Amino acid sequence: MRLKRAAAAGGALALLAVMGACSENKGTGPSVDEDRVQSGSIATDPKESMGPAPEVPGAAKGGTFRVIREVKISHLDPQRVYSFAGLMNAQLYSRFLTTFKDDGSGKVTLVGDLATTPGKDVNSDCKVWEFTIKDGVKFEDGSPITSKEIAYGIARSFDPDLTGGPTYLQEWLADTPQYDTKWDFKANKTSLPPGLTTPDAKTLRFEFAKPHCDLPFAASLPYTAPLKADKDTGVNLDNQPFSSGPYKITKNTSGVELVMERNEHWDANTDPVRHAYPDRIVWNFGPDPEAGANRVIADNGDDQTALGWNGVPSALVARVAGDAALKPRSVQGPTPSLWRLTINTSRVTDLAVRQALNYAIDRDGFIKAYGGEASARAVTSLLPPSTIGYQKHDVYPAGPSGNVDKAKELLAGKTPELVLGISDDSTELATQLKGNLEKAGFKITVKTIPTDAKLDEVGKKGNPWDIWIDQWAADWPSGAAILPVLFDGRSIKAESNSNTSYVNNDAINAEFDRVLAMPVAEQGAEWAKLDERIMKELAPAVPLFVENGYYLHGSKVGGIFISSIFGYPSMVNVHVKQ
Template identity: 35%
Template sequence: MTRRRLAVATAMAGVLALTACGANQAPQGAGQATATRGGTLRILSEGQTVNFDPAKSGSLAITSLGLVHRRLTGWLNKPGEQARVVPDLADAGKTDDGGRTWTFTLQDGLKFSDGTPITSADVKWGVQRSFAPAFSGGLGYHKQLLEGGADYRGPFEGAELAGIETPDAKTIRFRLVRPYGDWPWVVSTPAFAPVPHGKGAEPDYSEHPVASGPYQLAKYQKGVEAKLTRNAHWDQKTDQVRAGYPDEIVFQLGQDASVISQRLSADSGDDKTAFGSSFVSAAQLAQVTGNASAKDRIVTSKSGALAYLALNTEKAPLDNPKVREAFQYAVDKTSFQIASAGNAQLAGDIATTLITEGITGREKFDLFPAPPAGDPEKAKKLLAEAGFPNGLENLDFLVSKTNNAPEKAQALQASLQRAGIKTTIRTLDGDAYTEETSNSPVAKFDLTLASWQPDFPSANANIQPLFASSEIGGGGYNLSRYRDAEVDRLIDEAQATVDPDEAGRKWAAIDKRVLKDSPIVPLIYTRNSFLRGSKVANLYIADFPAYPNYLQVGLSS
């Protein structure tokens, strides 16, 4: 159903942390000065562009897009607490038919940056834009759920989407093809930001969007800068998820990662009011730890994306569950940690579940208890029971050339060989890797490395994209090519559950059910570290997601 941008997901495999420096000893943001209103916040970015078109965006609700555009709902996330959905432009939504129809009511007095009222028709128009082929690329959880969505091609030729009704200026109603309990989370994704009705047909709308959030785009130069200034029509009293502290926010684009780290470590001039949008790498961490001041300005996530080894369940001998189970014991997860960050403590905790930390319903369990370094003898025994007493040979281990993936693969290759599993590592550039792992209807590889963090705080977004049979090929992220009719049924049942606690219990059961089949080997829950200047305040990372909440960051006086 959803089509996650593979480049983003695989990038998560390289995330790191600094727990050895005590960054996780206190709540994130501890030790920082209090944020005050005013000043210019700078965000240093490796990217050449920053996208402010909600139809094309995969931005999390707490990052860059949320500074300019509000959505129907938002996220309230704090360290030590599970993220929860809260009202933003509208209330948190109501359903009276078990989750198939959802109704939202907009707040009074909402305005765009041009002073015109924000209406339900503007929200509908924004959602409809996301269906137009010219504006594809954003998160698409809604596209197959809304009635008429499967065949809809956008509003620019006069067609309306049947599944969205706007009976008055404040009411918007969504009719779905099936019950879906996480719809209040879905309407926090970028496509549910309002776009003035009739506008946004031009391909460069990202460079001059009409804002609904606390900031508007005042200047944009690709590869150089995106400057945000205050939106005079944003009302703090209507917005519980955005603090709106800085007067201006400037994205400095096209910055080299090592230069960003050096600048923030030096902490001079304007860089005192900046933070880096990219993860601090292992090499950069090694340098930062030698600088006492910079070391204290590292902010690290408690947990993060699930890094895992995917086993192609469509190819023999990996179509045999007993063979796949052997991999659970063969893998040395400690060696993967070291290959990821040079230190087991820096990389992230060893993973045994599919659902990541900070998600409602997550249960801790370990179906395949083994030492962190693996149990090669147990793996050999399982292979023998499966009919392979001499082990396995010539397995194709495909990895991307990015994010240190070849080195991580080599660490796993060595541990697999100790269990009698011989692999050949094959590397591909990003586009070619994506084509074979995600787009192709038939996959040639046997094994591949990947990583995943949900797009919204629900176990649904942990499990459905990776293990529903609908996500095989065609841009989906079911890299293990796992097909199980019962699991598909259980996923549909959990998705249709409106009560979050009940849904959480169902997702936890699916977590165990899928792992019994061993389509993947969970490796670690990767951590992210970010570096800030000394005047940046309230830069924290909650339990989910493993990114700073841009909407709460400010400067100290």
């Protein structure tokens, strides 16, 4: 998932598939567990998918938990949820086919949520999958959730009016990125898209033209949330979703406040991950990151039970990290949001030039311009360390500050003229990059792009930039959600490209197909090998860093940890200290 980032040196954001951890801070900045290894599995015993979730020591029901955030959540409709605040919040009022058991330690297990297991690969070829729906799962009105309502939720995600959500299932079922032209939801509301069937009330069946071994992971996203057809209000569902989770939305004042209260029909015995300890969860929107953080630091009144969602801004890091009284109220961890200098290979066609860029890069200088070690840690791979099967490699060993001499050797006296596209709110990063690369023999022309338009503009084939800063966070902790998405040339289209390096290599594309057809448990090591091979043979980007997350909560908040999947503070264990 490519993401829009506001200020370059603002509070660190935590994103999907994070390796979350808290550790002792002995310096002036936050300390994170940088050596944690991500591991994951898919539950095979149906007991692992049943509830109730193990009790959190010291937790009790009651009270109101609050979240302070600058802006409202972009979408509440589960089929449209794809922001990370949205993803973390949606699991409180919606349930999905599958979900992850996670305590923030980096070890995750995929289990059934509405389903009794994470799915059955019927023919052991990853083309036909079946899910059995649990007994006792209900909507907020007490009516039972069956395969029919889950299928309807997936079907409505084909509606082109319901923009914003992920599109894996739609594209896989339709066997084309143009899924909404393959099957028209508006004209077929009483039927289901091709390949999706409900043989009975307890069975949901997917049939794909190609193998999709990652389906159990993809089914954990909110577009598998159920919905009754007669409760579908179209685009207005964004204002008042129909609950299948432990909470229901009782008040939504757009941009001001979102209130959730208990769904009395949620059965903890069916839920392997959620607790619903607080009576109410309230989002308060408005304060900027610094104002929100200062409220949590002050710890007065209702803010004693609050979490600062925008993190600790860089201006407050030294103060917060140096205050021993705040350490028990801080949550820290590296995230999987990997930033890279994307190289437009359709314009920068010389491999030696792309390799020289990798040698020239001054990661330390870039990280300082970005916000310092409190905000980021350097990487040299296309996969973040949070990826299952990750192996560290450094194909172009240039040291933390770059190797200008090696870059000049590769350029062999040439002075490549490159256009650097930069968001108009990231001029400090542009200054650092320009100075860094020109020392190595490049001539850099900086051209700004409006921040709100940058993702659209660099996603256009034939755009006028040679290099730009990009970022990606996987939708689940597998190389399958990173490397093929970013570097499979067969996906390149006129606009809205994720492969913004515009690389298209037949041998690498064939490797994507080979690994994607393997059982998920065997893919991890293969993605790591392919990561290194892509960097050696194609050098389509310069890996820069992964972000660090740093959050504060009030003194009466317990159970917060950074999600190993979503990368923001998880609220499944949250409780108000009585």
